Amino acid sequence: MTLTRVLVIEDDPIIGEMLTLYLTEENFDVQRVETARDGKHALDTFKPDILLLDLMLPDASGTELCAEFRHLTAVPIIVISMKPSVTVRIQAISYGADDFLVKPFSMQELKVRMEAVLRRTMNLIPGGVKAPASLPQHDSHHAPPSSSGGLTLDLERRTIVLDGEHIETTFSEYEIMKLFYQHPNRVFSREELINAVRGIDSFINDRAIDVHVTNLRRKLEKNPKEPQFIKTVWGVGYKFMNP
Known part of the structure; x- marks a missing residue:
């Protein structure tokens, strides 16, 4: 054991x-x-x-x-x-x-x-x-990343893959991105995103969600001020689009 x-x-x-x-x-x-x-x-x-x-x-x-x-x-x-x-x-x-x-x-x-x-x-x-005792070691036998267009998720490594490059995220950022990725074009309110990561971020609130989205944009977008992946839906929340 x-x-x-x-x-x-x-x-x-x-x-x-x-x-x-x-x-x-x-x-x-x-x-x-x-x-x-x-x-x-x-x-x-x-x-x-x-x-x-x-x-x-x-x-x-x-x-x-x-x-x-x-x-x-x-x-x-x-x-x-x-x-x-x-x-x-x-x-x-x-x-x-x-x-x-x-x-x-x-x-x-x-x-x-x-x-x-x-x-x-x-x-x-x-x-x-x-089990296992530590983060999985990855070799040619690990499961392929979930794929959709130019951006994918590697479910084993819990990373985002963009143009073949693994993008490291915090656990909360990954949970938010996984929810976006599984439901493209769906608009999520901040409350829904809070519920998605509650239990990881014990003190998460609307402001923390905005910070996580900002950090994701910095990591994924060519121009974070004009995002192509994570769009703001004013007055509601955010949605993910995979060009």
Whole structure:
């Protein structure tokens, strides 16, 4: 039975020890580090399945940490922070975090949120154990991407393929894009898009949806100000068109 690997980047010794003990007792394989530098190193050596990230570390701080770690890994990121500001939550999610917990928080709630994120992204099965142990390794036998015109989805890698190039996204961006892709030309309200990713973005709202769409346009469109794929339907929401 393979345990889910959790990387905890937390410099507070009390909180860090509590997280380590609790998650270990809940059958997770846990490694804790205290700095952003050690966390980046552990991505390669420990190869975690999920990352718990404090935003205030000795060698780095702020929501930009989410962007740094999202650039380095595709695994889910849950931010744990003393800052309750809605602005900070939205910024963290916009920069790549998949969920946000404000300290102090319930350990049971943390576990439930971890499992919710992993269920949506890595096929978690009950008890904190999943298969396979890490993101799939891809070779000539992996399933072909779902195809439609110039833009496709690679369902295994959870990436968007544009003109043969894999475009990395956050998990929430991918969920929104998958919904668009499965229903071309259908207009989705912001509320429908919120419901599509609820459980990944715990604090998602209309503004967060607009940020995710803006980020998708930057990644996919030749001219984000004149989008060809994701169109705004004023007063309603958005729709996807695949030229």
